[in-house]
Amino acid sequence: MTLEAIKYNPGKLEILDQLQLPHAEHYDTLRTSEDAWHAIKEMRTRGAPAIAIVAALGLAVELFHMDVSNKSAQHVQTFVQEKLDYLVTSRPTAVNLADAAGKLRTVVTSAGGNASGDSIKQAYIRAAEQMLVDDVSDNEAIGKHGATWILEHSKGDQVSVLTHCNTGSLATAGYGTALGVIRSLHAKNALKQAFCTETRPYNQGSRLTSFELVHDQIPATLITDSMAAALLRLKGKSENIAAIVVGADRVAANGDTANKIGTYSLAILARQHNVRFLVAAPRTTIDRSTKSGDDIVIEERPGQEVTVIRGPRVQGGELGPAETVKIAANGINVWNPAFDVTPAELIDGVVTEAGVVEKGSNGVFNFDSIFAP
Ligand code: MRU
Numbered sequence: 001m002t003l004e005a006i007k008y009n010p011g012k013l014e015i016l017d018q019l020q021l022p023h024a025e026h027y028d029t030l031r032t033s034e035d036a037w038h039a040i041k042e043m044r045t046r047g048a049p050a051i052a053i054v055a056a057l058g059l060a061v062e063l064f065h066m067d068v069s070n071k072s073a074q075h076v077q078t079f080v081q082e083k084l085d086y087l088v089t090s091r092p093t094a095v096n097l098a099d100a101a102g103k104l105r106t107v108v109t110s111a112g113g114n115a116s117g118d119s120i121k122q123a124y125i126r127a128a129e130q131m132l133v134d135d136v137s138d139n140e141a142i143g144k145h146g147a148t149w150i151l152e153h154s155k156g157d158q159v160s161v162l163t164h165c166n167t168g169s170l171a172t173a174g175y176g177t178a179l180g181v182i183r184s185l186h187a188k189n190a191l192k193q194a195f196c197t198e199t200r201p202y203n204q205g206s207r208l209t210s211f212e213l214v215h216d217q218i219p220a221t222l223i224t225d226s227m228a229a230a231l232l233r234l235k236g237k238s239e240n241i242a243a244i245v246v247g248a249d250r251v252a253a254n255g256d257t258a259n260k261i262g263t264y265s266l267a268i269l270a271r272q273h274n275v276r277f278l279v280a281a282p283r284t285t286i287d288r289s290t291k292s293g294d295d296i297v298i299e300e301r302p303g304q305e306v307t308v309i310r311g312p313r314v315q316g317g318e319l320g321p322a323e324t325v326k327i328a329a330n331g332i333n334v335w336n337p338a339f340d341v342t343p344a345e346l347i348d349g350v351v352t353e354a355g356v357v358e359k360g361s362n363g364v365f366n367f368d369s370i371f372a373p
Pocket of ligand 1: 046047048049094164165166167168171172176177178204246247248249259260261338
């Protein structure tokens, strides 16, 4: 059975509630853009590509059930634009959401002079549905390019890699970006072991990535975030960690990359231990209008994500509904940035569906070639 974070049929959108994983596999039905906004804000769905697709499809199902036969094209255009403006306020760091909203805005505003309210509605729905389809094929291409690059830059035909956060089927429409690279290595029989970090405080690694790896029977080992340095020291001894491969929420024009908090520490560790450091992301994550990482807005999340953990209650030997447990002293101040920025200098390559971009001889990333028409 394939793991599906997003289930979509025309007029019906369901998301796997990621707050309940790995304890329960529960799907929530989203009927409106408000439902989608809340699911994204509360992180019931998450991951840069998934956020964009859920937002786009949330509005698609809302429109599907709206009778616009008596509405003008302008009425539907204004409605869609207002909803898109609202949806992009759900989470600020991942650019995929703003990118998708921009493309969908163009779809509805560029309709010809004879367009009706209904034709605008249908054009929007078709474009949103296409985003779901394109994401999977883009991820498969990312997986292929990333696996080839890692094998070309490694000794031996079996490698171990380390990843952070969750970038797999749960964070995308399917297959995944960094986790897609791991899936691709595994499919080539070239993966010795995938290591995944716990990824505090939301635990995307221990709750979600390890769930996907076990589900797909990929050889994998979970470590806490604080164990990464010790693991990399084993390179060349018992473990051949060929690369660290992570996803991205926004890659600036100079290659600086915002990704899950803890990514920057891993990039520093990779440099110290002479391990390759790769960012895997679709072109929709590359934001050439943002000059550098200093210009990326980093989302700060509630302190409770750090002071409280969720787990299932045990009732009479059976797992019951989730309960929360406080793991910090009452009254302590908390700083909870959801992302950090890894400087381009520490990144060896950005793996996209159009190939792997490396820095030029001047030490600078240039993404023009993968956006060439
Ligand atoms: O806060 P999250 O879980 O949405 O953060 C997810 C990440 O940082 C991922 O690495 C990134 O979005 C890429 S997912 C393909």
